[in-house]
Amino acid sequence: MANFLLLLLLLLLFSLWLPALPSPAATAASGRIPALIVFGDSTVDAGNNNGIKTVLKSDFRPYGRDFPGGKPTGRFCNGRLATDFIAEALGLGATVPAYLDPARSIRDFATAVCFASAGTGLDNATSDVLNVIPFWKELRYFRQYRRRLRQYLGAAAALRTIREALYIVSIGTNDFLENYFLLVTGRFKEFSVGEFEDFLVGIAGEFLTAIYRLGARKVMFTGLSPIGCLPLERTANLLRGGGCVEEYNAVAREFNGKIDAMVAELRAALPEFRLSVNGVYDLLLDMIENPSRYGFENVNEGCCGTGRFEMSYLCNDLNPHTCEDANKYVFWDAFHPTQKVNYLIAQHLFNATLVEFLK
Numbered sequence: 001m002a003n004f005l006l007l008l009l010l011l012l013l014f015s016l017w018l019p020a021l022p023s024p025a026a027t028a029a030s031g032r033i034p035a036l037i038v039f040g041d042s043t044v045d046a047g048n049n050n051g052i053k054t055v056l057k058s059d060f061r062p063y064g065r066d067f068p069g070g071k072p073t074g075r076f077c078n079g080r081l082a083t084d085f086i087a088e089a090l091g092l093g094a095t096v097p098a099y100l101d102p103a104r105s106i107r108d109f110a111t112a113v114c115f116a117s118a119g120t121g122l123d124n125a126t127s128d129v130l131n132v133i134p135f136w137k138e139l140r141y142f143r144q145y146r147r148r149l150r151q152y153l154g155a156a157a158a159l160r161t162i163r164e165a166l167y168i169v170s171i172g173t174n175d176f177l178e179n180y181f182l183l184v185t186g187r188f189k190e191f192s193v194g195e196f197e198d199f200l201v202g203i204a205g206e207f208l209t210a211i212y213r214l215g216a217r218k219v220m221f222t223g224l225s226p227i228g229c230l231p232l233e234r235t236a237n238l239l240r241g242g243g244c245v246e247e248y249n250a251v252a253r254e255f256n257g258k259i260d261a262m263v264a265e266l267r268a269a270l271p272e273f274r275l276s277v278n279g280v281y282d283l284l285l286d287m288i289e290n291p292s293r294y295g296f297e298n299v300n301e302g303c304c305g306t307g308r309f310e311m312s313y314l315c316n317d318l319n320p321h322t323c324e325d326a327n328k329y330v331f332w333d334a335f336h337p338t339q340k341v342n343y344l345i346a347q348h349l350f351n352a353t354l355v356e357f358l359k
């Protein structure tokens, strides 16, 4: 009887203790890809917004409560991002450091660096909405990074790192949800939604060409997820039943199709450009439609607060409604996935594309 109770107690303790998620793949590949370089928005921002004047922040609890050390870092998540798991799988460290983190130096950035800024978009008007880092400036930081890398590693080694590195670009959601459909900039008057997609795809193409000219060869562009299923969009859709906003999901699919076509053109035009688009749309939709397959219990609301609208400052430790086990949720706050989803996305990206880059 005493043994049984002890066993029960141990089981209870184990179920409370959240084990670290394993790395998506064995690191047999480590060394082949010398660095991971990340551009984009909050899906991949590792804390670049911490030091800038914007209301879009997450460097306080409960953000980061499942991060190593329970530390809020400016990631819009309870734990790590997909890019952190990918860095780990490549043997490049457990987390990708933010380029603007004053505690980090070129020594850290030589193997992994993140230029992303939460709230930004392909369109300059998107980053203006919440006063975050515009996408063109991420490119400028990358140019500066190349110079610093040359000083640190020497010209030949820096060139090799830039050429052999893996680049991940994750951007676009905010152009639609924070800009076009929110009607806060003039874009909805200026462009039909199809024209706006073309405008964004053009900017993405110019960006990809620019990093190619600066030496990048292995680049993965992640398309849009089912953006109409984010809890914030469901909340805005409450009058119509609170389901996914199909209109937004259709735009995401159409945009992804145009990105595919643009990427195929660039691959044909630019020698040795190993550019791939790897959609997370289908995977995320499958999680939302078949949650039990992944161990999820809630797909409609975020874990933080009521889960219907909280993010950034509204998702804080004073909010009494925050859930206990984020692993049961697809969404952490009203706009961003949980660490568990990020881990599954990393696995998917790894399986689908990254293994190709390792050959």
Ligand SMILES: *[C@@H]1O[C@H](CO)[C@@H](O)[C@H](O)[C@H]1NC(C)=O
Pocket: 124, 136, 203
């Ligand atoms: C965005 O702004 C930058 C800096 O002002 C400018 O160089 C760039 O051409 C703009 N991009 C577009 C698509 O207008």
Ligand SMILES: *[C@@H]1O[C@H](CO)[C@@H](O)[C@H](O)[C@H]1NC(C)=O
Pocket: 344, 347, 348, 351
């Ligand atoms: C990725 O591949 C691993 C190993 O083959 C497998 O266990 C895992 O289920 C795959 N994950 C996804 C999301 O495809």
